Amino acid sequence: MRRNRGTTPRTTRILGSLLLLAAVGVFTSGAAPAARAAAPIPPDRVVPAPASVKPGGTPYRITRATSVRVDGSAAVRRIGAYLAGILRPSTGYPLPLTDHGTGGIRLHLEQGDFGAEGYRLHSSAGGVTLTAATPAGLFHGVQTLRQLLPAAVENKTVQPGPWQIAGGTVEDRPRYAYRGAMLDVSRHFFTVAEVKRYIDQLALYKINELHLHLSDDQGWRIAIDSWPRLAAYGGSTQVGGGAGGSYSKADYREIVRYAASRYLEVVPEIDMPGHTNAALASYAELNCDGVAPPLYTGTKVGFSSLCVPKQVTYDFVDDVIRELAALTPGRYLHIGGDEAHSTSHADYVAFMDRVQPVVARYGKTVIGWHQLTGAHPVEGALAQYWGLDDTSAAEKAKVAEAARHGTGLILSPADRIYLDMKYTEDTELGLDWAGVVEVKRAYDWDPGAYLAGVPASAIRGVEAPMWSETLKTPADIEYMAFPRLAGAAELGWSPAAAHDWNTYKVRLAAQGPRWDALGIRYYRSPQVSWPKS
Template structure:
């Protein structure tokens, strides 16, 4: 694979992929087609050959006569029409310059094949998710100006050749903290759009914490109306109605992301404790909290009423969530004894199973006994104690799957350098190379590679209150997390990756993403 990528760079330098293309203006930034292997995440294989395809006013998008085929075609047309100015009709019959096909083949649930030449572009996949991911690759093969919402001059070239692609891991997630600062439905959708471009397939929503409860629960209404009424720094907070949450789930699903809701417990629960005095062991509700300390709160493990509460919340949230997973938190329970923690998890995990969901928890869940099929999300550091790492590794050897989110690699809220105006630094400074340059399969000593289900990049929001701030901290690290989750290990090479990453900058500019200009990346001249 490294030989393929090296060849692609040589092809790009020589401009060979433009052989046979229609004439284009000299000096045009889009006069050469993007090499097939230049996309992020790196494809499993990319074989360039022949002339490029050129979109023109007569281009049609051919799809299968199915609802899934039509949806994929409509999504592609909606993406391409504003910048190209072309009609791009979506059709189920006749000749088409771009064809999206669902057909049985060696592509898996999310993989695809892309074939391109003078004659056109065909994307073939087993499942709609594969078609969607193939479309994202096509999107990156087109000039960055395709992201703009007004007509651009083009030309619109797609390099000739074949890509065969499928993900390395089934879990490629990003977490958005909407509890420390609340982000509305449209703001979450904006983040979903960024994730979709890079083939993420899980959106983990951190819906509750000490500073705010963000989802309406009919049986416990004050959780949202009172517990959701503030945020870090004392702002107005907010919460999602059930209709709001369903809309987020629908929007994410249309982009082939599964929403994984998190209700953090037994700690990180001050918003719930403040909303209902009966959840406290002493029956006294604490005040709402707008600071950033952690580990001081706990549900009352000994009270049966606590489990009534958990049952109601899980039941209502499970009914809203079509996906397989429900995250129960479980980290930083410093105010809960080990014995109480184990007892709590022994009672709560079966409740999740009762409502048809699979448990996900932060890696502290392994201090108890993870339920069969449960996933532990590891967020430790390189400096985490050997004993804690071995506890997680032992659970992995016993069948618990792992999602890797090491804080000093994938926490997108960590400062890049000491001069970063946003973010925190308790896990150290996390520059772009450090975020990318590691292998999930061998990261945790003693954990079998087969236990790793994938990676997830959390974005905590103690210091972030706007989408622009989110994007500054996420970019350019978010695409690297995507590549760690999708691309074969053999393609992971920092020196080659940073060149591909730099080539994304014009696309981010076109999308209005204000990103961090790391000195480690050879960004194109302005």
């Protein structure tokens, strides 16, 4: 995975022209022009770029009389309450939820050509209507609605407004079904509250998969009842020798619940057969020589391995996967599989052949790092590609061959969207084994054409991993994630025709004040013309 190396044409024309207007600060609403500071935000400023934007008509203005109109379902009512909870502190308006009346902001479910996560947002002087076929689609539409309001709407104290939403229609749906972000809680531990904060940030950009890296050499972070020393001892430290930590099952369920409330699915990862020193230190019998190594607080990789020939290894794997699958309502369980340098190739293949069916036995779909393609990926398995632009042709060919035979791919090229890579050589946080990754480099590539010989149908989506060797606080996470996370989200959501650095950097710059209002620490890349504070 990572270490020391180691629209249509018409829609495109519309987006292009709107973005050009946005770049020079011009937008026509169809009404008499308002003062420049109070002009509504053009719908082309949204990140990720919507599939279709049709501007026009008079803006809608949120006032003290505005209500949030919801359908009768509990899910729609929860989304309405979420929206009102964002808007009330900054506007100072009551914004009651109601299931009757006219005008206001309406959230509405109906069957239509929206797909599983698409939506339509229509705004006019009479109100705003968000329509989708699923609650997930409505929730994503709410994120677009947030971005059509001034950044001050994110504040927790009353702001002056006005609160206008530009007239027009946005019709939107994602390019890829899998749009992920990974958080490494093993190298440094992050609390439930800290993970929730990151979930909220991911949701703003329509990320729908949270991959939690729960085990590694430096720490085991999830309670397993049948092997209690994994968390109690294996989770007791972290990189640099700090106190570490682990999640109880109740903690993990709360993360899963909270993620689901933001329409993210949790993908838990137990990395194996390598990256396992925390487990090996906790239980001597998992080692081939029966001797437990000491806990590890460094950052080297590739030195640990479960004992592939021992039956106890598979008893351990079965117990861990069984308990973790029971806690996880989502579809996937990630079994790692990278950098198993201390495992022979024959043992690696034997291990993966034996472990993958265990995942299926407990009702989950296997995800593994792309080294899984060097074994025998089971039917339906997904491989997560973390190689570089200059990864060897032979390794890429192996991945492409697996993709042609039915293995789906999640793209996480390390020198593109590994969020822990330094922006420049002078960046204080992060690593640089994959190179330095400025904002343009992170954005300026096409997942559909990245790997030669891979059919487009094999690409399931993209994921932006965040490894935590150098990251200790939520502020550290935010600084490395923003602004690159927004670009990764756009690569996963927006149509390929909308991907253009010159127009994207204008939309990205408009996100800066929103991050300021949200208290997000971010890197002010010189490649982007950020508004002056």
